[in-house]
Amino acid sequence: MFTDKANRIFREAIENYHIINTVDQSFENKYDKNEDVISHLLYRKCWIDTVQWHYEDIIRDPQIDPVAALTLKRKIDASNQDRTDMVEYIDSYFLDKYNGVTVKEDATINTESPAWGIDRLSILALKVYHMHEEATREDASQEHRDACKTKLDVLIEQRADLSTAIDTLLSDIAHGDKYMKVYKQMKMYNDDELNPVLRNIKK
Numbered sequence: 001m002f003t004d005k006a007n008r009i010f011r012e013a014i015e016n017y018h019i020i021n022t023v024d025q026s027f028e029n030k031y032d033k034n035e036d037v038i039s040h041l042l043y044r045k046c047w048i049d050t051v052q053w054h055y056e057d058i059i060r061d062p063q064i065d066p067v068a069a070l071t072l073k074r075k076i077d078a079s080n081q082d083r084t085d086m087v088e089y090i091d092s093y094f095l096d097k098y099n100g101v102t103v104k105e106d107a108t109i110n111t112e113s114p115a116w117g118i119d120r121l122s123i124l125a126l127k128v129y130h131m132h133e134e135a136t137r138e139d140a141s142q143e144h145r146d147a148c149k150t151k152l153d154v155l156i157e158q159r160a161d162l163s164t165a166i167d168t169l170l171s172d173i174a175h176g177d178k179y180m181k182v183y184k185q186m187k188m189y190n191d192d193e194l195n196p197v198l199r200n201i202k203k
Contacts, residue, residue, distance in 0.1 A: 002170055003163035006118060010125035018129075018195050023054050038093055045086040046122045052079040053126050083119070090115035091182045094173070104176040110169055113182050117166045121157035124159045131155055 008055055012030070033040035058064070059072050075196040091113045134140065135148035192201075 001163070001167045003121065003166050005039070006121060006166075006188060007159070007163065009039055009042045011041050011129075014050050014125060014129050017047060017050045023051050023058070030151065038090070039145065041090050041093060042118070042122075045083070045119070046125065047121045048079060048082050048086060049126060052076060052083065053130075054159040055079060063098050063135060086162060087113075087115045087119050088184060090118060093178070094170070095180055095182065098173050098180065101163070101176050103179045107177055108177050109181055110178055114166060114169055114173070117169065118150065121159065121162055121166065124155060124162060128152065128155050128159060 009031075016030070017025075019036055027044075029040055031043050031046075055076050057073060059069055059076065064072075078140040094114050130151040131148055135145050135152050137145065141150075169178060173180055
């Protein structure tokens with residue numbers, strides 16, 4: 001199943017990030033895009049999510065310097081754009097892969113594209129990793145560990161359900177029972193013609 005591969009690659013990316021465990025570390029994709037493009041995309045996608053996860057931790061420090069917070073906010077904005085771009089690259093991969101499928105007359109469209117489901121699966125991998133950390137943290141109370149273990153069990157179940165849903169969607173697309181229709185993200189706040197604040201600065 002596709003999600004077996006995706007979940008394995010997400011674990012690799014998260015574990016490799018935590019070897020050094022800093023948002024400033026350099027990135028090196030262990031998968032060659034010329035040999036295995038989807039693995040390359042999945043690894044990059046989860047790495048972006050992992051760095052942003054830690055950005056979000058840092059910016060919630062109540063003692064953070066305001067100038068540093070603004071700099072970090074800009075990094076989070078850039079990371080969000082990278083994340084969206086990667087989702088679109090992954091969807092492009094599937095559009096190309098299933099380009100030759102004959103779509104059945106009664107085929108239906110899904111509420112989200114495969115890559116947006118995969119986006120949620122990557123985030124779930126991070127939640128599972130960090131909730132497991134909390135559920136086994138030795139300096140935490142037993143009550144805290146037990147509560148986190150309960151949450152971890154739910155997250156693992158959620159990951160299994162989402163994985164099944166994604167694999168089913170991909171199978172349905174491959175057999176013509178569903179079809180893909182991808183809308184590019186039309187974010188307005190980064191565009192100096194669409195964001196009124198940025199537009200006024202240009203004048």
